[in-house]
Amino acid sequence: MSWVFLRDLLSGVNKYSTGTGRIWVAVVFMFRLLVYVAAAENIWKREHDEFECNIKQPGCENVCFDHFFPVSHIRLWALQLIMVSTPSLLVVFHVAYRENREKHHNQKLYKNPGKIDGGLLCTYLISLILKTGLEIVFLVLFYKLYNGFKIPRLVKCDIKPCPNTVHCYISKPTEKTIFLYFLVATSCLCIVLNLAELSYLVFKYSIKYYLKRHVKKQQ
Amino acid sequence: MDWGALHTILGGVNKHSTSIGKIWLTVLFIFRIMILVVAAEKVWGDEQDDFVCNTLQPGCRNVCYDHFFPISHIRLWALQLIFVSTPALLVAMHVAYRRHEKKRQFRKGDQKCDFKDIEEIRRQRFHIEGSLWWTYTSSIFFRLIFEAVFMYAFYFMYDGFRMPRLMKCNAWPCPNTVDCFVSRPTEKTVFTIFMIAVSSICILLNVAELCYLLTKFFLKRSKKAGNSKHQPNHENKEETKQNEMNELISDSCQNTVIGFSS
Numbered sequence: 001m002s003w004v005f006l007r008d009l010l011s012g013v014n015k016y017s018t019g020t021g022r023i024w025v026a027v028v029f030m031f032r033l034l035v036y037v038a039a040a041e042n043i044w045k046r047e048h049d050e051f052e053c054n055i056k057q058p059g060c061e062n063v064c065f066d067h068f069f070p071v072s073h074i075r076l077w078a079l080q081l082i083m084v085s086t087p088s089l090l091v092v093f094h095v096a097y098r099e100n101r102e103k104h105h106n107q108k109l110y111k112n113p114g115k116i117d118g119g120l121l122c123t124y125l126i127s128l129i130l131k132t133g134l135e136i137v138f139l140v141l142f143y144k145l146y147n148g149f150k151i152p153r154l155v156k157c158d159i160k161p162c163p164n165t166v167h168c169y170i171s172k173p174t175e176k177t178i179f180l181y182f183l184v185a186t187s188c189l190c191i192v193l194n195l196a197e198l199s200y201l202v203f204k205y206s207i208k209y210y211l212k213r214h215v216k217k218q219q
Numbered sequence: 220m221d222w223g224a225l226h227t228i229l230g231g232v233n234k235h236s237t238s239i240g241k242i243w244l245t246v247l248f249i250f251r252i253m254i255l256v257v258a259a260e261k262v263w264g265d266e267q268d269d270f271v272c273n274t275l276q277p278g279c280r281n282v283c284y285d286h287f288f289p290i291s292h293i294r295l296w297a298l299q300l301i302f303v304s305t306p307a308l309l310v311a312m313h314v315a316y317r318r319h320e321k322k323r324q325f326r327k328g329d330q331k332c333d334f335k336d337i338e339e340i341r342r343q344r345f346h347i348e349g350s351l352w353w354t355y356t357s358s359i360f361f362r363l364i365f366e367a368v369f370m371y372a373f374y375f376m377y378d379g380f381r382m383p384r385l386m387k388c389n390a391w392p393c394p395n396t397v398d399c400f401v402s403r404p405t406e407k408t409v410f411t412i413f414m415i416a417v418s419s420i421c422i423l424l425n426v427a428e429l430c431y432l433l434t435k436f437f438l439k440r441s442k443k444a445g446n447s448k449h450q451p452n453h454e455n456k457e458e459t460k461q462n463e464m465n466e467l468i469s470d471s472c473q474n475t476v477i478g479f480s481s
Contacts, residue, residue, distance in 0.1 A: 007224055019316075026308050029224070030301060037221055039297040042260075050267060054277040054392070153282055154392075167392065169278035171267060174289040 003037055006085055013088040016095055016114050020197040024190060031186045032081060040179050043172055044074035050171030057161055064157035064168045070145065073176065077183060080138040084190070087130035094123040121205060125198065132194040135187050142180075149184055151176045222252050225304055232307045235314055235345050236355075239428040243421060247304070250417045255296055259410050262403060263293040269402030276394055283388035283399045289376065292407070296414060299369040303421075306358035306365075313354040314345055347432070356432055363425045370418055380415055382407040 007029070014025050047069070053061045098113040098120070116124050142149065151173040158165040170176075226248060233244055266288070272280045347355050374380065382404040389396040401407070 003221075004224075022312065022315075026312070029228075030305050030308065034221075034225065034301055035298070038301070039294045043291075043294065046267070050281065052277050052281055153285060154278070167278060169281040169392075171281050172285055172288075172291075174285050175291060175294065178290055179294075 003033060006033065006082065009089065009092075010085055012092055016091050016116070017088075018116070018197060018201070020193055020200065024193045024197070027186065027190060027193065028081075028085065031189075032183075035179075035182065035186075036077060036081065040077065040183075041074060043175055043179060044072060047072065047074075047171060051168065052171075053157065053162075053166050053168040055162060055166045057163055057166075060157070060159075060162040060166060061168070063159050064155070064162065064166065067157060067159055068155050068168070068170075073142075073146070073151075073180065076138065076142060076145075080135070080187070083134045083138070084131055087127040087134070090123050090127045090130075091120070094120050116201070117205075121201065125201060128194050128198045128201075132191055132198070135191050135194075139184065139187055142184075149177070149180045151180065222256060225252070225301075228311065229304060229307050232311045232314075235310065235347065235351075237347065237428055237431065239424055239431060240359075243424045243428065244307075246417065246421055246424065247300070251296075251414065251421075252300055254410075254413070254417075255293070255300065259293055259296065259414070262406050262410055263291060265402060266291065270399065271402075272388065272393070272397050272399040274393060274397045276392055276397075279388070279390075279393040279397060280399070282390045283386070283393065283397065286388060286390050287386050287399070292373075292377075292411060295369065295373060295376075299365070299418075302365045302369070303362055306361040309358045310351070310355055313351055317345060317351070352432065352436065356429065359425050359429050359432070363422060363429070366418055366422050366425070370415065373415070380408070380411050382411065 010025050010028065014022055017025065048065055051061060051065045053064055055061075095114050098110055102109050102113065151170060153170060153173045155168050155170065156165050157168050229244060229247075233241055236244065267284055270280065270284050272283055274280075345351060382401060384401060384404045386399045386401065387396050388399050
């Protein structure tokens with residue numbers, strides 16, 4: 001079980017997406033998943049070992065690290081990637097349900113089970129709203145937990161058993177800040193893509209619906 | 220999820236590339252991605268652990284390392300490779316869109332579509348013409364821009380491509396100017412120069428491909444312009460032939476009608 005599973009999941013989702021949805025999948029693959037695995041993971045690999053406090057008191061470093069990094073950035077990033085990709089599963093499940101129904105009744109109930117209309121449109125819209133919501137939740141979480149997206153070089157810590165206010169130095173703060181900004185930028189891009197897709201679908205299907213009603217009235 | 224996934228995605232684009240494009244892809248995978256994964260990552264693996272400063276002051280080493288390496292070489296290369304590979308996705312998406320349109324035509328039973336089955340559509344190789352030409356050319360253009368930007372960023376950040384053995388640091392909390400020693404500077408310099416050289420080769424290949432596509436485009440255009448000048452004479456000959464055939468048909472019809480009436 002690794003990121004390959006997420007990659008296969010997203011490839012499956014790609015089949016039933018709109019054009020913008022496919023761009024979203026490409027952005028998630030290339031600029032988020034690949035960057036995470038190929039670059040970001042290694043930066044945070046030894047963050048605890050390289051976290052150094054100006055004191056020899058045993059336990060002080062551990063306690064200070066735990067205080068300043070309740071959940072490591074890299075773990076939050078991984079959680080965000082997983083959560084944000086999961087709502088697309090709803091669409092895959094709905095299409096599978098449609099295909100199952102057709103098999104069960106042994107007749108063609110839908111012109112094309114993968115076409116985005118009717119109930120599948122609602123599921124698709126819900127998945128888009130969930131994706132956008134989760135992205136925003138994680139960005140806010142990052143911001144609130146770490147007071148912004150900048151990682152300081154130095155943090156001052158005075159938790160027991162540290163005997164006084166001790167200086168603790170974080171490793172590679174500039175590199176980590178650069179990658180955090182990259183994470184924020186790609187998240188915002190994905191939010192914009194999701195909102196664009198949402199508005200496009202709502203606009204397209206409301207026009208279709210009103211045209212149908214207009215034709216029916218005329219008849 | 221790793222570089223293998225990128226290989227799968229870009230491998231699909233390979234089919235629709237020019238020969239220079241195929242060479243570029245091979246150079247990218249063998250001399251850049253593979254070298255990065257198999258060798259370079261190990262050379263830079265212990266970079267902070269073995270970055271040693273001539274002081275016992277806690278925190279001085281961290282701060283000095285951060286000052287001299289705002290973003291590690293290995294991460295810059297990884298980002299460069301990702302950004303440089305991304306424009307090829309545009310081509311892959313355009314090809315997928317064309318295939319989708321052809322499949323739709325085939326399903327509608329359009330007579331213009333001359334494929335026997337969907338498998339043939341899937342296997343078909345698209346020639347780089349029309350809108351695909353524009354997508355392909357812009358992807359090469361973006362690749363060039365990204366390569367150039369990253370090479371410049373490298374040069375700017377590290378003041379050249381050489382890794383020094385010794386760096387002098389006096390950032391707080393270092394008590395004075397402290398000597399810090401980089402681990403494996405020669406090996407890192409060798410790999411840096413290698414990666415820069417391969418980047419330059421890739422830039423040259425992209426420029427060559429761009430020139431090739433532009434030359435082909437202008438040659439085609441001038442051929443078309445030449446043909447359209449000759450075409451009116453050709454059209455006249457066709458017209459006279461058609462007129463003769465029409466006369467023959469109408470004559471034979473009249474004869475038949477006369478035959479029936481009698």
